[in-house]
Amino acid sequence: MSAVEAKLAELGLTLPAVVPPLAAYQPAVRSGVYVYTSGQLPMVDGKLPVTGKVGAEVTAEEAKELARTCALNALAAVKSVTGDLDRIARVVKVVGFVASAADFTGQPGVVNGASELLGEVLGDKGVHARSAVGVAVLPLDAPVEVEIQVELLP
DSSP states (O other), rough: HHHHHHHHHTTTTOOOOOOOOOOSSSSSEETTTTTEEOOOOOOOOBBOOOOOTTTTTBBBBHHHHHHHHHHHHHHHHHHHOOOOOOOGEEEEEEEEEEBBBBTOOOOHHHHHHHHHHHHHGGGGGGGEEEEEEOOOOOOOGGGGEEEEEEEEOO
């Protein structure tokens, strides 16, 4: 077990299976020392636990937890192309998309769920640049979607 997966276990989390693509793309692609993930939905056992807009059908607190799940799915996607999460030198960038009710402006707080998970699991290697974007709708009516870019150790 890698040190990263041991940390996940310490937090009571396990790395899920990679979420299969919903269309014509790969969950993650490696280019040189970087891995780029596709947008990861908060899928659990092949299903979305909740759907709808944040600020309407989904609370900001629920969406923040869903963003954590997205980040966990992103780590699984990274492992699928690296074989070992201990190869992560750092998380470079996180982009979070929040399906938002018209008057919802708390996107940064929602995406904090992903950012905080990466920090808990990776420590200083999890500190990253980030964008948190409100959108009208996401695939499958998901409330949140997260993609990450990581740099690998040489």
